[in-house]
Amino acid sequence: MAGRPRVRAEALDVDAIVAAAVKIARKGLATLTMRSLSDELRVSVGALYKHVSGRDELLQLVVDHVLQQAPKAGSDTGDGWLALRAQVLGVQALMDRYPGLDDAVIARSPSSPVANRLRQEGMAALQREGLSVEDAHKVYRAVTWLWLGSRAALEGRKRRKADIDTFAEALDVLIAGLRHHVERSSKELVE
Amino acid sequence: MAGRPRVRAEALDVDAIVAAAVKIARKGLATLTMRSLSDELRVSVGALYKHVSGRDELLQLVVDHVLQQAPKAGSDTGDGWLALRAQVLGVQALMDRYPGLDDAVIARSPSSPVANRLRQEGMAALQREGLSVEDAHKVYRAVTWLWLGSRAALEGRKRRKADIDTFAEALDVLIAGLRHHVERSSKELVE
The missing domain is CATH 1.10.357 (Tetracycline Repressor; domain 2)
Structure with a gap:
């Protein structure tokens, strides 16, 4: 009853991470951090690091995801x-x-x-x-x-x-x- | 005898600042900071701030100085x-x-x-x-x-x-x- 749950129900995978990262990045690249992404996905930053090595890899994944649609x-x-x-x-x-x-x-x-x-x-x-x-x-x-x-x-x-x-x-x-x-x-x- | 003097003898002006900034920037923009510039000019960071408002103005001065030669x-x-x-x-x-x-x-x-x-x-x-x-x-x-x-x-x-x-x-x-x-x-x- 107090807003959305803080803990993610679905399993976390790279596709979900990239989708959330793209959603944040659309608003401006500066707002895309491991922290803002973990908030968006309702997981801990630590859980995120199990899938991507850091912001650098994240940006690469986002760019690849966008260019893939060319x-x-x-x-x-x-x-x-x-x-x-x-x-x-x-x-x-x-x-x-x-x-x-x-x-x-x-x-x-x-x-x-x-x-x-x-x-x-x-x-x-x-x-x-x-x-x-x-x-x-x-x-x-x-x-x-x-x-x-x-x-x-x-x-x-x-x-x-x-x-x-x-x-x-x-x-x-x-x-x-x-x-x-x-x-x-x-x-x-x-x- | 112990290296160059730490205190600048000449008067500080914007031309001297820009010349030193361009010299540093040639090596790579990341190395150009108010701190590295004050070292290069042998003045305090405070003295530098009397002439330029910060790194932002400094970069603008450097870019203008370079383009002026076009x-x-x-x-x-x-x-x-x-x-x-x-x-x-x-x-x-x-x-x-x-x-x-x-x-x-x-x-x-x-x-x-x-x-x-x-x-x-x-x-x-x-x-x-x-x-x-x-x-x-x-x-x-x-x-x-x-x-x-x-x-x-x-x-x-x-x-x-x-x-x-x-x-x-x-x-x-x-x-x-x-x-x-x-x-x-x-x-x-x-x-």
């Missing part, structure tokens, strides 16, 4: 350049649903296995278009930079319509230009 | 698009000389009067080419994102040759594409 860059059908474009726009839309996670994603995606899978899919899509590994890398990097920068510039605020429009336009301009650039230089190589 | 985007001669390109490449080269300052510059340039002056120069250069304020804004923003993202991706390490080459190529592709895009849409408007 659209697949297709397997082997369709235009690889369009697949790359769809992947980036998909990740942008996804990040918009988790305001406050930008810093964590920017900092942790280099070590995230899920971000790595996205990278590999994007690279594979470009190689299907005949790009060398080196060129695919270059293109993927440039596109990633535009995306990363557009997130870093937000500083925690929500994307406004102008941000969304500018990004979509700039992405199309960059992808079309890189495509032209790559195709022209491989043509020169053949001639 | 090349001017020209006044009213030459191609405005090339002036923008030169400004961005100039800031990139400048940042390469201050490894470890990326995070501070990314976080503080929105509130930096010097970054604001750079922005205004870049915008003016684009408007000289006939761009509307809105289009100039769009272009400047997209180019800034590419730049910001290329710095955020470094995570404190130095830029490698591949980073430098990819950035220069992507910047050219983006600027050429945006130019084409803007010129085509203003032509459509006239017709």
Whole structure:
């Protein structure tokens, strides 16, 4: 009768931990601590440490969980350049649903296995278009930079319509230009 | 005879403080504190607080000091698009000389009067080419994102040759594409 019970009834597992962590992180990353998470889950901090090694691992799990929802860059059908474009726009839309996670994603995606899978899919899509590994890398990097920068510039605020429009336009301009650039230089190589 | 004197002989002023702060910050931003700075300057922390209000103001002063060295985007001669390109490449080269300052510059340039002056120069250069304020804004923003993202991706390490080459190529592709895009849409408007 005195509010919700302080002791958790259900068994604690990593899925439940990640779900609760994502819920807290949506409000702002700073509020996500082992302490606030243990409150949310109604378990002791000690019980939490049996499943995750600390805040660092927690952030990694949250980032992986969010990126996991990104659209697949297709397997082997369709235009690889369009697949790359769809992947980036998909990740942008996804990040918009988790305001406050930008810093964590920017900092942790280099070590995230899920971000790595996205990278590999994007690279594979470009190689299907005949790009060398080196060129695919270059293109993927440039596109990633535009995306990363557009997130870093937000500083925690929500994307406004102008941000969304500018990004979509700039992405199309960059992808079309890189495509032209790559195709022209491989043509020169053949001639 | 027992090492350098602990008490500073010269008068303390903001220029001396910023110079010492930049020297420390080059090694890594985390090492720059009011304490480490007072040691470097051989003054008490109290003496330092008479000139700067704290670490926050210090970081802003350091960022402004670094950006102040960026090349001017020209006044009213030459191609405005090339002036923008030169400004961005100039800031990139400048940042390469201050490894470890990326995070501070990314976080503080929105509130930096010097970054604001750079922005205004870049915008003016684009408007000289006939761009509307809105289009100039769009272009400047997209180019800034590419730049910001290329710095955020470094995570404190130095830029490698591949980073430098990819950035220069992507910047050219983006600027050429945006130019084409803007010129085509203003032509459509006239017709």
